[in-house]
Amino acid sequence: MDADAHGMVEKVVCAGKGKAFDKAYIGLQLENHEYLRDLADAFVHNSTGVTDPAEVQGRHLSMLMLAVFKEHVAICKRITKELDA
DSSP, X not given: OOHHHHHHHHHHHTTOSTHHHHHHHHHHHHHHHHHHHHHHHHXXXXXXXXXXXXXXXXXXXXXXXXXXXXXXHHHHHHHHHHHHO
């Protein structure tokens, strides 16, 4: 892991117990899922017209994962609102 990743993990580890930990953990999950969503979205949009079988398979997998990452972002946002309530 690079320094940024270590810093993120350290935030969660040092958050304490209970609601503070939950908020730090879900915040990190949200950041991660948003990053992966954007990465998959960019790959899907930049790989149109590719005919190489491996690239076509990668595009298909990215399209499937994009839906999953979008769902996970929505779930993390819902949990964040519940924790803030």
